[in-house]
Amino acid sequence: MHAIEIIRPGDANVLQPTERAIPRPGPGEVLIKVAASGVNRPDVSQRQGHYAPPPGASDLPGLEVAGELIDGDFGVDNPFDLKRGDAVCALLAGGGYAEYVVAPLAQCLPVPCGLSLVEAAALPENFFTVWSNVFDRGRLGTTPDGTKESLLVQGGSSGIGVTAIQLAHAFGHPVFATAGNAEKCAACEKLGAHAINYREQDFVEEVKRHTNGRGVDVILDMVAGDYVARELGLLAEEGRLVFIAVLGGRHADIDAMLIMLRRLTLTGSTLRARSIAFKAALARQLHQHVWPLLESGKVRPVIHQVFPAREAARAHRLMESSEHIGKIMLQW
Numbered sequence: 001m002h003a004i005e006i007i008r009p010g011d012a013n014v015l016q017p018t019e020r021a022i023p024r025p026g027p028g029e030v031l032i033k034v035a036a037s038g039v040n041r042p043d044v045s046q047r048q049g050h051y052a053p054p055p056g057a058s059d060l061p062g063l064e065v066a067g068e069l070i071d072g073d074f075g076v077d078n079p080f081d082l083k084r085g086d087a088v089c090a091l092l093a094g095g096g097y098a099e100y101v102v103a104p105l106a107q108c109l110p111v112p113c114g115l116s117l118v119e120a121a122a123l124p125e126n127f128f129t130v131w132s133n134v135f136d137r138g139r140l141g142t143t144p145d146g147t148k149e150s151l152l153v154q155g156g157s158s159g160i161g162v163t164a165i166q167l168a169h170a171f172g173h174p175v176f177a178t179a180g181n182a183e184k185c186a187a188c189e190k191l192g193a194h195a196i197n198y199r200e201q202d203f204v205e206e207v208k209r210h211t212n213g214r215g216v217d218v219i220l221d222m223v224a225g226d227y228v229a230r231e232l233g234l235l236a237e238e239g240r241l242v243f244i245a246v247l248g249g250r251h252a253d254i255d256a257m258l259i260m261l262r263r264l265t266l267t268g269s270t271l272r273a274r275s276i277a278f279k280a281a282l283a284r285q286l287h288q289h290v291w292p293l294l295e296s297g298k299v300r301p302v303i304h305q306v307f308p309a310r311e312a313a314r315a316h317r318l319m320e321s322s323e324h325i326g327k328i329m330l331q332w
Helices: 041-048 117-121 124-137 159-170 182-191 203-210 227-234 256-262 276-289 291-296 309-321
Strands: 002-006 015-019 029-039 064-072 087-091 100-104 108-110 151-153 175-179 194-197 216-221 235-243 265-268 303-308 327-331
Touching (some): 002 309, 015 309, 029 117, 029 124, 041 309, 064 100, 064 117, 064 124, 087 100, 087 117, 100 276, 108 276, 117 303, 117 327, 124 159, 124 216, 124 235, 124 265, 124 276, 159 327, 175 182, 175 203, 182 194, 194 203, 203 227, 216 227, 227 235, 227 256, 276 291, 309 327
Parallel strands (some): 151 216, 175 194, 216 235, 303 327
Antiparallel strands (some): 002 015, 029 064, 029 327, 064 087, 087 108
């Protein structure tokens, strides 16, 4: 099979086409003929040598795919009754930049009705991540008086950002999002957020102005660093700050007394190394709560550009430029 490998840590040029043996599925696993693969920030980190695959995972990058089920073990933990020939999308621990990939059956979902395979490949990494961190860990919900809690998404035009905005908006939550230019802000607004250009506006002042000084209940943070102190001051009482990336730095100064007085929660997670059982539970929740939104058209994947798989290096350069809005995809 054709694949894209990382020949050594470095810039996008170290992504090179190669040929590999088609992998063989083991117990509880299936073989997928890949139609499209998603490109994500962790792929860039892996290519740079900063994010090694978990033990036992493929050394090839790629955390999500969509395609056709070719072979495998369909007898155990098959909640969606998948079978050979079905179109699926799958969350992976690695190996997605290839024509064939092995995935745990429990991490495969049927392609939502009305979506292409390219669109379906844009779902797993972002939707699993957002559901786990915004709705599960962040507990975005309803206050005792029946008010829908509010969400701030840092980096609203990213793949994660457009997913978080759409899901929170679809469930009736007020959403704020930061972005770096007028075009990105307009995209966030179209998806249902009040957008804030962080290069021209202070997001703390802007959110407080629109919430009568109350702040927000949940913040999804991909920045960390010096944003953290400002975010703590923006959270409403009982608010939750959820970290999913540290693009602005790993370390921050915090006001511990503020956390105590306002009963704030700081949390975060990574997804790649979590157990199959954990990811399987997320898959079932997504199928129940989110797949109907996708099939009705209330939520859609936002795809910025699709590259031929052999041009993975170009796709990574676009990712690193941060000029995109939504997902970057590879097509086989």
